[in-house]
Amino acid sequence: MDSSPVMQYYDLVHDTIYRYTGPVLLSQQVAHLRPRERLRQRLLSHRLQIGPRPSLQRERTDFFGNPVSFFSIDRRHDSLAVQAVSRVGVLAPAWPDAAASLPWEAARDHLRDALSGHAPLQDEAREAGQYRFGSPFVAIGPQTLRYADYAMQCFLPGRPLLEAAAALSSRIHAEFHFDPAATSVATPVAQVFAERRGVCQDFSHLMIACLRALGLAARYVSGYLLTAPPPGQPRLVGADASHAWVAVWCPDAGWVEFDPTNDMQPADEHITLAWGRDYGDVCPLRGVILGGASHAAEVAVTVTPVAGRDAPV
């Protein structure tokens, strides 16, 4: 492409409905449903509609810089409906030249030396260090050496980091089967790895585990994919639901994203909601309820491109 990049605009509707088999007396929820702004993403409008109406609602920024909403409902209710409606503008990133990126070992050593006090610590590395070690969904330890082994086939000696990461993303895409029935939000990486199946969340956790096991910093990005593909292009997996992908930290290029579920690099059809160490940090909606017995959840996501001039609001 030789034309300069154009911002793409989208309308997002993210619906979550919980139906409880018994009455809920008190509900406290934390939502990561407001798309975060970043250099190449603008948030034009956003509203969070909650029924029944919360008795308290607060917005803040979490420790990874994501907007987060908290609300509580202290009236008796049998169902909870949360709808996030947003309009965003997304710009495709300028691709760093993968072949020219640092050899992956150099990236690893840079991080190791800075974090262990053997080299000066720059703020970028200190920030990246948050995503270098184990986290609740992606434990790192002697038992995760097998992820390093798995990744080594892509991380050949001296290979540029971004090339190797792209190869790893492709390998996971090729060898793992997309199967929404195979896993739940709580499926451990080890099971995904053993059974070779899962969904975007699982593949992202696995790729993060591989990268961290090698000594690299990797974070989990939660967001959306364009629902209806442009004419003539295939519909991507993960649309109509929230999606997830991975970013790896490269000392010379910064954070670079990969989508192992679709074997691609996110451009202007991936809309970012939030990022963190793993799913647990950015889960779209989580809470504690009093009562409710059991519940069923329905989630629906629609992403619609906003055409031409109507775009900016």
Add this chain to the structure above:
Amino acid sequence: MSITTKPGSRPFDEMYDASGAIRPHYQPYAAWLEGTPRQLIDRKRSEADIAFHRVGITFNVYGAEGGKERLIPFDLLPRIIPGEEWRALERGLAQRVRALNAFLGDIYHGQEILRAGRIPADQILNNAQFRAEMKGVDVPGGLYSMIAGIDLVRAAGADGKGEFFVLEDNLRVPSGVSYMLENRKMMMRLFPDLFSRYEVQPVDHYPDLLLETLRAVAPTGVLDPTVVVLTPGAYNSAYFEHSFLAQQMGVELVEGQDLFVQDEMLYMRTTQGPRRVDVIYRRLDDDFLDPLAFRADSMLGVPGLMRAYRAGHVTLANAVGTGVADDKSIYPYVPEMVRFYLGEEPILNNVPTWMLREADDLAYVLEHLPELVVKEVHGAGGYGMLVGPASTKAEIEDFRLRILAAPEKYIAQPTLSLSTCPTFVEAGIAPRHIDLRPFVLSGGKEIRMVPGGLTRVALKEGSLVVNSSQGGGTKDTWVVD
């Protein structure tokens, strides 16, 4: 008696000097002991046992048969510290706790000490006790560990003089202060005549100091704060202490289910309706405080508590996230914190420590395992450690494999010859190893402590492990002038 230390080294005894003479501050005690028949002391001892059972001052030992409750053995022979020695310790403790609180404030804000390269960043970032949730949260007075228990040991220097070292900082929920208080009460009841021979500095005002400390860190603008003690419940090993302190301070003892958050305010349920709570002395680990912020499966905490805390509407004592400063992997850097934040030289020394994450240290330690004490970085309570001189060859080899599998999980220290104090045993009186845990209170601008603290004693001959969970006992601790 045999003591498991390097041959040639001989422990410092609190009562007898190297020539076997009684130290001046123990002379009135020795005179009293000489004039007191052994039968009387034995009788007093069973009296003490019965009284302790009646009070219910017990301790749960995890891993013992059936998680049995039992008494912590109480030794009737006091540990006596001369006043001037204590005052030096007091200055060192205040300095150390001031630096540790400054470190916590820095780590959860600007991280200057990491930027300056004085502590490696991975020690913090790869530490399960580091709570990212605390980043940017401002706590009253900048205080994180209002109640700190600093474990001290005394070891014989080359010149035979005893020197105190800090063995461990306890900045989360240090326990044991109830034993300190009960031990003193018991001693005064059993041996009132002894207290007429000494001017023993009192400790019984500790609950008052604690309450003043907690009130001093109340949220801004709260003039008459309501303080509560939060306990995980009656199954916790230190439940006795929780209820004891609440009762001594005259405040409510609550469990998570007694509290709730509404509009970012914390309330307790009372028979007269909800009542605002301003300060929680919590004896519950971070993980269990708020299922919305930490472990979602916790039934012990209060949903929404972290939000009320972050909004500055309630104070937690100690603050969330203090564990990152008392971890054994951070311990070696505490003297550096004193220099960095206070611009002073540390008054109290650390025990020299090898960090097995460093290749040179690892090589040295693997060569000298039989002489060293090796500890798990994240362990506590005397579990998961190797005391080289007291271990068999097989135990040492077994531990070597564990170290090799994950060297960064361990630190090592020389086997200190901990000081001994004469102690009543079956056969009479014999020296046993002891340590000291003073309780340091930080509230407002002042740092205060009651003189002394809790002396723990390793009752097994030659044992260096004083932890209550490992069969240690306690002694009354006297600071005398």
